[in-house]
Every structure is written in C-alpha cells, then in structure tokens.
Amino acid sequence: MQNNSIFSFFKKRNFVLLSFGGLVSIIGDLMQDFALSLYTLKITGSSMKFASVIIISIIPYLIISPISGVIVDKFDRKKLIVLVDIFRCIFIFSFYILFLKNNGVSLIQIYIFIIILEISTIFYSPAQKTILPNIVSKNDLVKATSIYTSITQTACLIAPILGGIVYGLWGMAIILIINSISFFISAFSKFFLKIPSFKSSYNILSFTSLKKQFKEGLQFFKLNKTINTLTISMFILTLGITSCTSIGYIYLSKKILMVSDYKYGILGTFDVIGGLLGAFLLPSLRKKKDLKYIIFKGMLFSSIAYIVLATISCSTFINLISRNITYYIILIIIALIALFATLTNISVQIEFQNSTDNRLQGRIFTIFEMFTNISALISQILFGLLYDKLNVSICIFISALFLFLGFIYCYSRLNKNYEINHNVSS
Numbered sequence: 001m002q003n004n005s006i007f008s009f010f011k012k013r014n015f016v017l018l019s020f021g022g023l024v025s026i027i028g029d030l031m032q033d034f035a036l037s038l039y040t041l042k043i044t045g046s047s048m049k050f051a052s053v054i055i056i057s058i059i060p061y062l063i064i065s066p067i068s069g070v071i072v073d074k075f076d077r078k079k080l081i082v083l084v085d086i087f088r089c090i091f092i093f094s095f096y097i098l099f100l101k102n103n104g105v106s107l108i109q110i111y112i113f114i115i116i117l118e119i120s121t122i123f124y125s126p127a128q129k130t131i132l133p134n135i136v137s138k139n140d141l142v143k144a145t146s147i148y149t150s151i152t153q154t155a156c157l158i159a160p161i162l163g164g165i166v167y168g169l170w171g172m173a174i175i176l177i178i179n180s181i182s183f184f185i186s187a188f189s190k191f192f193l194k195i196p197s198f199k200s201s202y203n204i205l206s207f208t209s210l211k212k213q214f215k216e217g218l219q220f221f222k223l224n225k226t227i228n229t230l231t232i233s234m235f236i237l238t239l240g241i242t243s244c245t246s247i248g249y250i251y252l253s254k255k256i257l258m259v260s261d262y263k264y265g266i267l268g269t270f271d272v273i274g275g276l277l278g279a280f281l282l283p284s285l286r287k288k289k290d291l292k293y294i295i296f297k298g299m300l301f302s303s304i305a306y307i308v309l310a311t312i313s314c315s316t317f318i319n320l321i322s323r324n325i326t327y328y329i330i331l332i333i334i335a336l337i338a339l340f341a342t343l344t345n346i347s348v349q350i351e352f353q354n355s356t357d358n359r360l361q362g363r364i365f366t367i368f369e370m371f372t373n374i375s376a377l378i379s380q381i382l383f384g385l386l387y388d389k390l391n392v393s394i395c396i397f398i399s400a401l402f403l404f405l406g407f408i409y410c411y412s413r414l415n416k417n418y419e420i421n422h423n424v425s426s
Contacts, residue, residue, distance in 0.1 A: 009147055014135040014193055019151050021189035022128075025085065026152055028182025030159030032092075035167040035175040036110065044107060054246070056111050058377040060118045065370035068122045070213040072362030077127040078193050084124040085187035089180050091116060096176035104172075126365035133353045133361075134195045141353065142291075143283040145346050150279040153342075157272040160265075217363030226355050226414065230295070230348050231368050233410035237299065238375035240306065240402030241341060243383035245271070246376075248399065251392050252313055252330070257323050270331045274338025281339070282346055291347045291354075292414055298344030299407035305337045306400035313393040 009015050040053055072080065095113055099105055105113070136144040166174055221228055249271075253264045285294055309330065311317060318326050356364045386395050 009136075009140075009144060012136070014195065015144060015147075017189050017193050018131060018135065019148055021085075021186040022148070023151050023155055024182045024189070025186035026155040027159045027162065028179035030156060031163035031166065032175050032179040034160045034163035035172055036114075038167060039172045040107070040110060043104070053110060053114060054380060055377060057114050057118050058373050060115055060122060061370050061373040064119060064122050065366050065373075067210060067214065069126055069217060069363030069366030070210055072123060072127045072130070072366065073213065073217075073359055077130055077362070078190065078195050080127045081124055081131070082187050082190050084120050084127075085183045085190065088117065088120055089183035089187065091120075092176055092180040092183065096173060096180060099173050099176060122366070122369075125369060126362045129349065129353075129365050130358065130361040131193070131195060134358070135193070138354070141350055142286045142346075145350055146279045146282045149342065149346050150276055153272055153275040153279060156275070157269065160268065214363070217360055217367065220356075220360055221364060221367055224355060226351060227364060229410060229413040230351060231371050233299070233406045233413075234348060234368070235371045235375045236406035236409060237302075237344075237403055238372050239379045239382075240399035240406070241302075242376040242379040243386075243399045243402075244306070244309075244337075244396060246380055247383050247387055248392065248396055249334070251387050252396070253327075256313060256315075256318065256392050257327050257330075259323075259327055263327065267331060267334060270335040271338045274335035275342040277335070278339040278342030279346065282343055285343070291351055294347045295344055295351070296407065296411050296415070298340045298347065299403065299410060302337055302340040302344065303400050303403035303407055305333055305340060306396060306403055309333050309337070310393045310397035310400055313396055314391070315393075 037053070095105070098109070132144060132148060133141060163175065166178065221231070249267060250264065253259050253267055259267075282294070312326060312329055312333070352364060352368065353361070383395060383399075386398065
C-alpha cells in the first residue's frame with residue numbers, strides 16, 4: 001500500500017528540492033519587500049509615493065503577460081526557473097553594490113529595480129506552477145499543493161519578523177545581500193530537479209509563431225468553461241480581498257481600533273495562521289468533497305466573514321463592547337477569512353492544473369495572473385479613494401459584496417456541471 005502521509009512527501013527528492021528552493025527564495029524576497037517598503041517610506045515620507053511603488057509593480061504584467069506564457073510553454077521549465085533565479089541573484093547583488101556606492105538609492109532607482117524584478121517574476125511564476133503536477137501523481141496533487149502552500153505560508157510568517165529585525169539592526173544593504181544569496185541557493189536546489197521536458201514545435205523567434213501560440217492559449221481559455229469562469233470569479237474576488245489586505249486591515253487597526261504596531265503585527269500573524277490551517281485542512285476535505293464544492297463554499301463563507309467583519313467594524317458595535325474586545329474578535333474573523341481564501345485559492349489552482357494540457361499551462365496561468373493583477377491594481381486605486389471618503393465598515397461591506405458577486409457568478413456558471421459530474425461519480 002502506498003504511503004500518502006504528509007511526511008512521505010519529504011522523502012520524495014524532487015518535492016524536497018522544489019520546496020526547499022521555494023522556501024529560501026520566498027523568505028529572502030519577502031524580507032526584501034518588507035524592508036524596501038520601510039525604506040521607501042523613510043526616504044519619501046509620503047504614503048502616496050509608497051503606494052505608487054505597489055502600482056508600478058503591476059504595470060509589467062499588463063505589458064508582458066501576453067507573450068510571457070508563450071515563452072514559458074516553449075522552453076524547458078526547469079531551466080527557465082533556474083535561469084531566472086540566477087538572474088535575480090546577480091541583479092539584486094548589483095543593486096546592493098549600487099546601494100553601497102551611493103549610500104542609498106533614489107525612488108526612481110527603486111521603481112526600476114521593482115519593474116525588472118517583476119518582469120522576471122512574470123516568467124518565473126507560471127513556469128513554477130507547472131512543475132508540481134509533473135513531479136507528483138494526479139492523486140497526490142491536492143496534498144502536495146497543500147503542503148507546498150503551507151511551506152510558503154510559513155515563509156510569510158517568518159519573513160516579516162526576520163526582515164524587521166535585520167533591517168532594524170543592519171539596514172537595507174544587508175537585506176539585499178541576503179536576498180541575493182537566497183536566490184543563489186534556490187537556483188542550486190532546483191538545478192537538481194528531475195522532471196519531464198517538453199518542447200514546443202513552434203519557432204520562438206518567429207513573430208508569427210508567437211502570435212499563433214498566444215491565440216491558441218486564448219482560444220483554449222475562451223472555450224474551457226471551468227477555466228474562464230474561475231478566472232473571472234477570482235478577478236471579482238480579488239477586487240474585494242486586495243482592498244482589505246492592502247488597505248482595510250491597516251485602516252481598521254490604526255484609525256478605528258488605534259492599536260499599537262505590535263498588535264497590528266499580530267493581526268498579520270493571524271492572517272498567515274488562517275492560511276496555514278486552510279492548507280492543512282484541504283487534503284482531508286478533498287477526500288469527502290469535490291474541488292468545485294470546496295471552491296463554492298470557500299467563496300461563500302469568505303463573503304459572509306467579510307460581512308461580519310464590516311458589522312463589527314462599525315462605531316456602534318465598537319462602542320457597545322470595547323476596542324480591546326473588538327480587536328480580539330477581529331483576529332478570529334481575519335484568521336477564518338484567510339482559511340476560506342486559502343481553501344479557495346489552492347482548489348482553483350488544482351482545477352487549473354487538472355483542466356489544462358501541460359503544453360498550455362504556461363499561457364493559461366499567465367492569463368490568470370494577468371487578470372488577478374489587473375484586479376489588484378483596480379482595487380488599490382478604487383478603495384484608496386473610498387477609504388478616504390467613506391467609513392471603514394462601509395468599505396469592508398463593499399468588499400464583501402464583491403466576494404459575494406464572485407461566488408454568485410462562479411456558482412451560477414459551474415454548479416450545473418458540478419451537479420452532473422457529482423451525480424455520475426456517485
């Protein structure tokens with residue numbers, strides 16, 4: 001009998017190499033993101049200029065995404081992610097030298113730094129997502145994806161703490177050198193991966209072939225009801241979720257509850273803990289329920305949790321009990337939101353992997369990421385204005401409406417297919 005326990009995955013060479021490389025590079029990258037945000041605020045003193053850094057990071061997705069998926073599907077994906085990691089290692093080290101030479105960097109230099117790193121991510125991310133289905137069996141994919149997500153969530157928990165300590169003690173330059181080393185370790189680890197190679201028959205240098213391959217991916221996206229429905233649903237959900245995670249939580253914590261920086265940090269920790277719980281729960285839920293069922297419930301319960309959060313955030317409720325008690329209730333709600341969101345996100349990713357031919361996965365994941373990044377950009381701009389004009393609880397309620405609309409759209413489009421497939425399998 002095959003051993004499918006969680007620990008059995010850590011005996012699989014390919015899975016360990018991919019997970020270790022991912023863990024190290026994510027910790028380094030998130031440490032850098034955390035420290036760079038503090039450094040940007042320090043040199044500009046402007047929240048608007050700080051927000052502009054986030055907006056700048058999304059622009060490359062709008063320009064390069066149409067061709068990046070084609071390139072990912074053309075090249076050997078293992079070589080691609082290793083080369084991208086090596087490039088990021090060298091590029092970040094070069095930025096470190098620039099930082100030391102000038103005793104700092106300007107906002108324009110930060111913009112250029114972020115844009116180039118984001119361009120590398122556009123090629124790396126879809127390629128990396130196609131590797132896991134090639135190193136584990138289809139039956140193990142849910143559990144493997146859940147474990148890998150747990151590892152990345154652990155990195156999200158550790159990185160800001162390490163980033164804050166290192167930045168506070170030694171400054172931005174040391175963070176840069178740590179991240180450069182992390183990508184070197186990641187590239188070294190992934191170099192030893194053994195995965196099936198796939199080569200496209202198209203000539204990548206031909207504009208005609210690029211256009212033909214892009215149209216092929218777009219046609220598949222249009223005709224595959226599951227893929228296009230989930231993409232549009234996640235576009236709608238991202239409008240609501242990004243507004244809260246990037247703006248709403250900090251407004252609620254600092255402006256309404258007036259908590260300390262330490263307590264705001266705990267809020268972020270509960271967000272990560274909820275994500276970890278979701279990743280651990282998914283394999284058990286998958287044994288009893290279909291992935292589409294988990295997606296439907298994850299979307300629905302997320303929207304309900306946001307409605308509860310909006311209710312608790314209103315001044316009437318806070319005055320009725322106290323800011324302190326409200327804070328602890330909000331911690332639990334945020335953990336639940338992260339749990340439901342993680343169940344939804346992992347299930348959607350696995351549905352994509354199961355519904356897409358290997359030779360098209362780069363293009364399809366790129367289209368998906370382009371949609372969600374555009375949604376995140378719209379959300380940050382729209383809610384950046386709304387939070388300045390409206391009450392926090394109203395803004396969170398609007399976010400909840402977006403999540404509920406995403407659920408309604410997804411359920412109305414895929415529920416019929418789910419019921420047919422579910423009845424047949426029964």
